[in-house]
Amino acid sequence: MATSSIGIGLIGCGTVGSGVVKLLLEQAELYAQRLGKRLELRRVLVREKDLHYKTEQVPPGILTTDAETFFATPDMAIVVELGGGRGPISQFVRRALAAKKNVVTANKALLAAEGPELFALARQHGVTISFEASCGGGIPCLTALEFGLMANRIDGIYSILNGTCNYILTEMSQQGKSYAAALKEAQEKGYAEADPTLDVSGKDAAAKLAVVASLAFGVQATGDQVWAEGIDKLELTDIKAAAELGYDIKLLAIAERRDSRISLRVHPSFISKDQLLAQVHGSFNALSIYGHATGHTMYYGRGAGMMPTASAVVSDILNVATGMYGVAFRELRIWPDQQPPVQLVPSDELQSRAYLRINAKDQPGVIAQVTSILGEAGISVSALMQHEMAADQFVPVALITHQCRQGSLLAALKKIEALPVINGKPAVIRIVDLPK
Amino acid sequence: MATSSIGIGLIGCGTVGSGVVKLLLEQAELYAQRLGKRLELRRVLVREKDLHYKTEQVPPGILTTDAETFFATPDMAIVVELGGGRGPISQFVRRALAAKKNVVTANKALLAAEGPELFALARQHGVTISFEASCGGGIPCLTALEFGLMANRIDGIYSILNGTCNYILTEMSQQGKSYAAALKEAQEKGYAEADPTLDVSGKDAAAKLAVVASLAFGVQATGDQVWAEGIDKLELTDIKAAAELGYDIKLLAIAERRDSRISLRVHPSFISKDQLLAQVHGSFNALSIYGHATGHTMYYGRGAGMMPTASAVVSDILNVATGMYGVAFRELRIWPDQQPPVQLVPSDELQSRAYLRINAKDQPGVIAQVTSILGEAGISVSALMQHEMAADQFVPVALITHQCRQGSLLAALKKIEALPVINGKPAVIRIVDLPK
Numbered sequence: 001m002a003t004s005s006i007g008i009g010l011i012g013c014g015t016v017g018s019g020v021v022k023l024l025l026e027q028a029e030l031y032a033q034r035l036g037k038r039l040e041l042r043r044v045l046v047r048e049k050d051l052h053y054k055t056e057q058v059p060p061g062i063l064t065t066d067a068e069t070f071f072a073t074p075d076m077a078i079v080v081e082l083g084g085g086r087g088p089i090s091q092f093v094r095r096a097l098a099a100k101k102n103v104v105t106a107n108k109a110l111l112a113a114e115g116p117e118l119f120a121l122a123r124q125h126g127v128t129i130s131f132e133a134s135c136g137g138g139i140p141c142l143t144a145l146e147f148g149l150m151a152n153r154i155d156g157i158y159s160i161l162n163g164t165c166n167y168i169l170t171e172m173s174q175q176g177k178s179y180a181a182a183l184k185e186a187q188e189k190g191y192a193e194a195d196p197t198l199d200v201s202g203k204d205a206a207a208k209l210a211v212v213a214s215l216a217f218g219v220q221a222t223g224d225q226v227w228a229e230g231i232d233k234l235e236l237t238d239i240k241a242a243a244e245l246g247y248d249i250k251l252l253a254i255a256e257r258r259d260s261r262i263s264l265r266v267h268p269s270f271i272s273k274d275q276l277l278a279q280v281h282g283s284f285n286a287l288s289i290y291g292h293a294t295g296h297t298m299y300y301g302r303g304a305g306m307m308p309t310a311s312a313v314v315s316d317i318l319n320v321a322t323g324m325y326g327v328a329f330r331e332l333r334i335w336p337d338q339q340p341p342v343q344l345v346p347s348d349e350l351q352s353r354a355y356l357r358i359n360a361k362d363q364p365g366v367i368a369q370v371t372s373i374l375g376e377a378g379i380s381v382s383a384l385m386q387h388e389m390a391a392d393q394f395v396p397v398a399l400i401t402h403q404c405r406q407g408s409l410l411a412a413l414k415k416i417e418a419l420p421v422i423n424g425k426p427a428v429i430r431i432v433d434l435p436k
Numbered sequence: 437m438a439t440s441s442i443g444i445g446l447i448g449c450g451t452v453g454s455g456v457v458k459l460l461l462e463q464a465e466l467y468a469q470r471l472g473k474r475l476e477l478r479r480v481l482v483r484e485k486d487l488h489y490k491t492e493q494v495p496p497g498i499l500t501t502d503a504e505t506f507f508a509t510p511d512m513a514i515v516v517e518l519g520g521g522r523g524p525i526s527q528f529v530r531r532a533l534a535a536k537k538n539v540v541t542a543n544k545a546l547l548a549a550e551g552p553e554l555f556a557l558a559r560q561h562g563v564t565i566s567f568e569a570s571c572g573g574g575i576p577c578l579t580a581l582e583f584g585l586m587a588n589r590i591d592g593i594y595s596i597l598n599g600t601c602n603y604i605l606t607e608m609s610q611q612g613k614s615y616a617a618a619l620k621e622a623q624e625k626g627y628a629e630a631d632p633t634l635d636v637s638g639k640d641a642a643a644k645l646a647v648v649a650s651l652a653f654g655v656q657a658t659g660d661q662v663w664a665e666g667i668d669k670l671e672l673t674d675i676k677a678a679a680e681l682g683y684d685i686k687l688l689a690i691a692e693r694r695d696s697r698i699s700l701r702v703h704p705s706f707i708s709k710d711q712l713l714a715q716v717h718g719s720f721n722a723l724s725i726y727g728h729a730t731g732h733t734m735y736y737g738r739g740a741g742m743m744p745t746a747s748a749v750v751s752d753i754l755n756v757a758t759g760m761y762g763v764a765f766r767e768l769r770i771w772p773d774q775q776p777p778v779q780l781v782p783s784d785e786l787q788s789r790a791y792l793r794i795n796a797k798d799q800p801g802v803i804a805q806v807t808s809i810l811g812e813a814g815i816s817v818s819a820l821m822q823h824e825m826a827a828d829q830f831v832p833v834a835l836i837t838h839q840c841r842q843g844s845l846l847a848a849l850k851k852i853e854a855l856p857v858i859n860g861k862p863a864v865i866r867i868v869d870l871p872k
Contacts, residue, residue, distance in 0.1 A: 023587055023729060030589060034769055132584065138730035140584020147583060147760070148568065148576020151459055151750030153466060276736060279715045293459060293747035294574035294737060300712060301733035311729035314587030322767035324583070324760050331758035333470055 006035075006321045007042040007075040009101070011092055012083035013063075016106060016133070017044075018054040019310030020080060025057060031314075035321055045070040045092075071095060078320055080313060081105040090114060097121045097129075102326070104316040106133035106309060111336075112210035112223040119337035128329040130316035135208040136161060138308025139301035140315065141287050145215045146328065152291030154216040157255040158434055161208040163283035163303045164192045164199035165231050165251040169268075170281045173239050173249055179232065191283050202228035202251060202266040209253040209264055212287070217255060217262045218339025226253075227347040227406075229267040238357055238427050241385070241398050242270045247355075248278040252432055263345035269432040270355055277434065290435050348407025353382075353431040356401065358416060359394040359423040366421045367397065373419075377412040379404040394423040400431065442471075442757045443478040443511040445537070447528055448519035449499075452542060452569070453480075454490040455746030456516060461493060467750075471757055481506040481528075507531060514756055516749060517541040526550060533557045533565075538762070540752045542569035542745060547772075548646035548659040555773035564765040566752035571644040572597060574744025575737035576751065577723050581651045582764065588727030590652040593691040594870055597644040599719035599739045600628045600635040601667050601687040605704075606717045609675050609685055615668065627719050638664035638687060638702040645689040645700055648723070653691060653698045654775025662689075663783040663842075665703040674793055674863050677821070677834050678706045683791075684714040688868055699781035705868040706791055713870070726871050784843025789818075789867040792837065794852060795830040795859040802857045803833065809855075813848035815840040830859040836867065 008024065010017055024031075024041050032038045044058050048065045055063055064070055079096040083089040084107055093110065096103050103122065105111070111118070111134055122129045132142045136159075145154070160166050164186055171182035183200070186192035198204050207223030214220060231251050239249050247270035256263045271278050276298055280286040285303025290296055302308035319325040329335065360366045371381055383400040401409070413426050444460070446453055460467075460477050468474045480494050484501045491499055500506055515532040519525040520543055529546065532539050539558065541547070547554070547570055558565045568578045572595075581590070596602050600622055607618035619636070622628035634640050643659035650656060667687050675685050683706035692699045707714050712734055716722040721739025726732055738744035755761040765771065796802045807817055819836040837845070849862050 019729075027587070027589070031587075034586065036767070036769055138727075139733055140580045143579060143584035144576045147755055148579035148751055149747070150470065150754040151463070151467075151747045153463070276712075276715055279712055291574075291747060293455075293743040293750075295744060297575055297735070297737035299733070299735060302731055307729040308731060311585070311587045311727060314729075315584055318586040318768075319583055319764075322764055324764040324767065327763050328755075328758055328760040331472070331760065332754075333472055 005038040005040045006077050007040050007073070008317060009042055009070060009073055009076040009079045010044045011070070011079065011081045011089070013044050013046050013050065013055050013058065014082065015054065015306045016309045016313065017082040018057060019306035020082070020313050021057045023310050023314045031318060035318065037321070039317060039321065042076050043070050043073040067092065071099060076101060078102045078104060078317055080317065081107060082313070084109070086110050086113060093118060094121060097125050097127055100125050100127050102127045102130070102320045104130045104313055104320065106131070106313060108134040108207040108211050109223065112207045112221070115211070115214055115336040116220050119335050123337065128320060128326050130320060130325055131211065132316050133309050133312035135211045136285050136287060136299070137301065137303040137305065138311045139285060139287065139299050139303065140312070141212065141299045142215060144289070144297070144299060145212070146332070146334065149289065149291050149294060149297070152293050154289060154291055155257045156290040156435060157212060157216060157287060158277060158432065159209070159212070159253045159287040160250055160277065160280050160285050161205040161253045161303060162199050162251060163285055164196060165205070166280065166285070167191045167283045168200070169231060169249050169251060172234070172236060173243065174281070176236065178236055179234055200232045201230035205251060205253040205266045209255060209266060213255040213262065213264055214336040215334060216289070217257065217342055218334070219255070219262050219264065219342050219344065220336060221264055221344060225264070225344060227265040227267070227350060231268050234268055235427060237396065238355065238429060241357070242355055242429070246273050247271060247431065248273050249429070250277060250280070254432065258345050261343045261345045263350055265350055267430055269430050271432050271434060275434055288434065296435065348405065350406040351403055352406070353403055353433065354401045354409055355429045355431055356399045356413070357427040358397050360397045361421040362393055362395045363421065369419060369421065370416055373412050373415045374401065377408040379408060379412060441474040441476045442513050443476050443509070444753065445478055445506060445509055445512040445515045446480045447506070447515065447517045447525070449480050449482050449486065449491050449494065450518065451490065451742045452745045452749065453518040454493060455742035456518070456749050457493045459746050459750045467754060471754065473757070475753060475757065478512050479506050479509040503528065507535060512537060514538045514540060514753055516753065517543060518749070520545070522546050522549060529554060530557060533561050533563055536561050536563050538563045538566070538756045540566045540749055540756065542567070542749060544570040544643040544647050545659065548643040548657070551647070551650055551772040552656050555771050559773065564756060564762050566756060566761055567647065568752050569745050569748035571647045572721050572723060572735070573737065573739040573741065574747045575721060575723065575735050575739065576748070577648065577735045578651060580725070580733070580735060581648070582768070582770065585725065585727050585730060585733070588729050590725060590727055591693045592726040592871055593648060593652060593723060594713060594868065595645070595648070595689045595723040596686055596713065596716050596721050597641040597689045597739060598635050598687060599721055600632060601641070602716065602721070603627045603719045604636070605667060605685050605687060608670070608672055609679065610717070612672065614672055615670055636668045637666035641687060641689040641702045645691060645702060649691040649698065649700055650772040651770060652725070653693065653778055654770070655691070655698050655700065655778050655780065656772060657700055657780060661700070661780060663701040663703070663786060667704050670704055671863060673832065674791065674865060677793070678791055678865070682709050683707060683867065684709050685865070686713060686716070690868065694781050697779045697781045699786055701783070701786055703866055705866050707868050707870060711870055724870065732871065784841065786842040787839055788842070789839055789869065790837045790845055791865045791867055792835045792849070793863040794833050796833045797857040797859070798829055798831045799857070805855060805857065806835070806852055809848050809851045810837065813844040815844060815848060
């Protein structure tokens with residue numbers, strides 16, 4: 001790239017895309033000073049229906065709805081893909097790579113599902129894929145893994161990767177709101193979609209975890225292979241009960257090295273209020289990364305939003321433009337297509353402590369039945385609290401277990417649920433003990 | 437670097453150096469897998485008196501006390517400088533650069549004093565200087581600034597860069613210990629040196645701030661040009677008083693963009709307990725970095741210690757070994773020798789709110805005299821508390837000011853100190869309001 005300018009093509013111009021356009025136009029001088037050459041937005045491809053949506057800042061003449069026009073644009077060294085999803089977008093990415101364009105993307109779904117194949121394709125054509133914006137928004141967490149922590153064997157990642165969920169959980173725990181009320185507020189403030197399923201189900205965090213784990217551990221997992229539980233079944237009573245015990249609630253996306261295997265999971269988690277991760281409030285994201293030499297490091301910032309995510313995209317563009325990323329992509333053997341296959345821990349074998357709440361008939365012997373089922377499953381109880389009286393004949397009883405296998409726990413809970421002395425489905429929330 | 441191994445020379449083998457040796461030996465396979473070539477430690481230069489100090493792990497035959505032998509070692513592409521200080525070490529670094537060796541260093545004092553010159557020398561000889569370990573220990577904060585946040589104009593950095601001070605302040609605020617007692621404990625636990633002056637005076641943090649600001653803002657400042665106040669005059673009574681007002685105490689190293697100028701300062705600071713930085717306890721470090729696009733991001737981890745700092749050094753080695761850092765060093769114009777000169781804000785013009793405590797004679801008109809001196813200096817008072825009664829006729833009075841110029845504040849304090857109705861030197865601690 002010895003030219004005095006670097007041409008950029010942009011696919012998709014929604015919230016993040018328009019932020020990228022804004023940065024490239026408004027900070028053109030800053031970037032030219034840093035690079036010694038200019039970044040030039042040469043073409044923006046949008047769908048017909050998006051032609052007048054957030055495209056006000058796009059310079060006249062470079063907006064198109066025609067993929068042929070887009071790909072025929074000369075001197076376009078970098079293609080930024082912000083269309084999202086798979087299907088046609090996957091085809092665009094493949095076409096860009098085959099045409100020797102470096103691809104910058106925020107598309108976690110695409111990477112989690114097709115990453116190794118796309119990386120191999122990029123390598124075959126001598127170009128790169130950068131994806132800082134796909135995980136943690138404006139937090140340069142992938143840069144940390146790719147470069148700053150390179151001397152480490154990564155042992156664990158404990159992360160808050162979905163700002164919608166963190167906002168809702170913060171409102172529940174700090175303001176005592178119900179899940180429904182907190183969700184409604186998040187929607188009103190623009191932190192949650194009208195259909196919040198992808199976020200609150202944990203699936204968004206799962207896809208991001210798959211991406212970050214691909215770099216940290218060489219895991220080739222699709223988002224669907226990550227055990228994911230959402231926050232939509234959480235009840236305020238459990239959050240209050242755990243608060244009394246010194247815990248706060250977070251939706252954690254966790255990747256851990258377990259001997260030669262890696263465990264991946266996303267679930268609501270009680271963590272000690274003393275942990276720095278417990279202090280990550282509102283729509284912010286954070287990743288606690290444990291390296292064998294650095295120990296605990298944490299990365300915090302805005303996990304979504306126009307400008308933070310655009311910051312990650314444009315930083316990727318700059319790193320491709322200097323040529324530094326190209327060298328790293330070629331010489332550093334950490335990319336998803338290059339690492340030896342790593343086995344995942346099956347979901348039944350995931351381990352944690354757990355908080356359980358059952359509604360039990362207030363009569364002798366009930367607790368004995370429950371703890372006996374747990375005991376048969378190899379699960380021992382470390383604490384038992386009957387923390388408030390209900391109006392009817394069932395009373396809520398909370399238990400805390402020692403470390404147990406997820407498979408054993410879920411099986412035991414089914415048996416407990418079937419007991420005639422138990423009313424409704426037991427609540428279960430994992431307690432996560434972060435490494436020192 | 438097309439060879440199948442990369443030779444490394446190490447100058448200095450104390451705590452961090454022995455950590456580097458340990459990583460290079462123990463993780464040789466991991467690094468070979470990541471690089472596709474082996475990192476080979478070819479020579480270790482130590483002083484005569486250090487020959488048997490922490491050098492047990494150095495392979496036989498490669499330890500030397502002779503600089504000529506060191507520099508005559510063939511195939512040594514990278515020289516790691518962990519001797520510290522300036523003088524002879526500066527000469528070694530210059531000699532290594534002139535011999536076309538890439539230098540990796542943790543030497544903040546050297547960089548803060550001679551950075552631009554050394555960078556220019558490296559450039560002249562087609563090699564690089566990497567320095568992640570010079571600031572924030574194991575936290576990859578420079579990597580974040582160099583690559584992950586590259587799309588941003590950096591507006592402010594608020595950081596805890598000295599673990600000794602943070603340990604002492606945590607003990608004072610959480611355990612109610614005096615400064616002297618907390619320092620003694622820090623020394624017993626190995627967090628503080630026998631002579632703790634460099635740390636507790638704020639000078640260590642100032643040199644680190646100069647390094648991080650050179651990348652973030654292009655400032656060419658020596659550590660001595662950074663306004664630095666230490667923690668050794670802090671009294672527990674002030675920390676307790678501020679705690680009641682919702683503040684926690686930290687030694688903050690602050691760099692802020694003020695129009696076209698940059699302000700640099702290190703001083704004890706009251707920050708709101710709600711801030712994430714207030715949750716950084718014990719010997720940990722953290723940097724809150726505000727980018728114009730990302731907004732607030734924070735980086736947290738161990739700021740010192742054998743393995744965390746060695747992690748930063750070896751990550752630098754790996755990034756030099758791939759060639760990625762060489763490209764960035766050549767193509768990215770952010771290095772201290774390349775940025776246009778930036779003016780510093782003179783220390784008199786530094787701005788902040790302030791907490792003041794004076795011991796005033798308990799008689800009518802005294803407060804009026806004090807506030808009148810402040811008023812004449814253009815400093816208005818937002819709160820005034822007479823928070824406890826003393827046994828003698830002087831009572832401590834605490835005041836909180838609105839934003840004021842440091843020069844005006846210090847001049848007013850001299851006048852107040854000279855009042856006959858005031859006993860002793862007024863205590864002053866800045867209150868730092870972090871950006872949203």
